Amino acid sequence: xxxxxxxxxxxxxxxxxxxxxxxxxxxxxxxxxxxxxxxxxxxxxxxxxxxxxxxxxxxxxxxxxxxxxxxxxxxxxxxxxxxxxxxxxxxxxxxxxxxxxxxxxxxxxxxxxxxxxxxxxxxxxxxxxxxxxxxxxxxxxxxxxxxxxxxxxxxxxxxxxxxxxxxxxxxxxxxxxxxxxxxxxxxxxxxxxxxxxxxxxxxxxxxxxxxxxxxxxxxxxxxxxxxxxxxxxxxxxxxxxxxxxxxxxxxxxxxxxxxxxx
Ligand code: BTN
Numbered sequence: 611x612x613x614x615x616x617x618x619x620x621x622x623x624x625x626x627x628x629x630x631x632x633x634x635x636x637x638x639x640x641x642x643x644x645x646x647x648x649x650x651x652x653x654x655x656x657x658x659x660x661x662x663x664x665x666x667x668x669x670x671x672x673x674x675x676x677x678x679x680x681x682x683x684x685x686x687x688x689x690x691x692x693x694x695x696x697x698x699x700x701x702x703x704x705x706x707x708x709x710x711x712x713x714x715x716x717x718x719x720x721x722x723x724x725x726x727x728x729x730x731x732x733x734x735x736x737x738x739x740x741x742x743x744x745x746x747x748x749x750x751x752x753x754x755x756x757x758x759x760x761x762x763x764x765x766x767x768x769x770x771x772x773x774x775x776x777x778x779x780x781x782x783x784x785x786x787x788x789x790x791x792x793x794x795x796x797x798x799x800x801x802x803x804x805x806x807x808x809x810x811x812x813x814x815x816x817x818x819x820x821x822x823x824x825x826x827x828x829x830x831x832x833x834x835x836x837x838x839x840x841x842x843x844x845x846x847x848x849x850x851x852x853x854x855x856x857x858x859x860x861x862x863x864x865x866x867x868x869x870x871x872x
Contacts (some may be wrong), residue, residue, distance in 0.1 A: 628803035632658040641668040643688035645756035661766040688755040705739035708798035734775035
């Protein structure tokens, strides 16, 4: 590797945060920060660990996709959390809402969510999160792995050129990854560490959902379900009225309909 410097140095000073980022590990290159965080969890690490990488050689997204990001341009990180087991299904919502609130500070355009946790600006995806969970001797854990397109030029990557954007593309200027990361750690911690914010999480998150009221197709395992997205329930499950009129509750499916602009 070329020996790049750690732009995120010193962000582990908590600065009022309670949990997230109490220890931050930076890698110039790794396979997947989600795997690094999982290994730490299995070795007994306490919650709040953040693993950041400048580049991933095996970064992965939801539904077995790969996550594309050129070296040193974007934010690629994973957070190890040990939430109450009843809060585990809400971890994708924590990720999506924290990213959306962070990006509000860096763009004038509305930042929306596509269920369950794609973050979109100008009808294009700018961030996604892959939440994985497990258990070890120290109990249950969740890994929130998030990629935020900060300075990448999506048009240089044919596989995502028509569906992705970045802060730099939106603003026309290079954006400090350190400042985005600082705000993101703050927003994520503010939601996760406060019963008040966790209490309003589903309504705050669903207020940004662009999926509601739309006819969509959802991949649910091997099944494709077409229906009207009527809303979300108190744990973030999508309420989808299928073509037979039945109301389906979908927890971890995937909205596959091409929304406007994709
Ligand atoms: C998606 O939208 O499909 C989720 C993308 C998640 C990508 C992030 S990048 C950091 C972390 N490490 C990974 O291997 N994946 C997540």
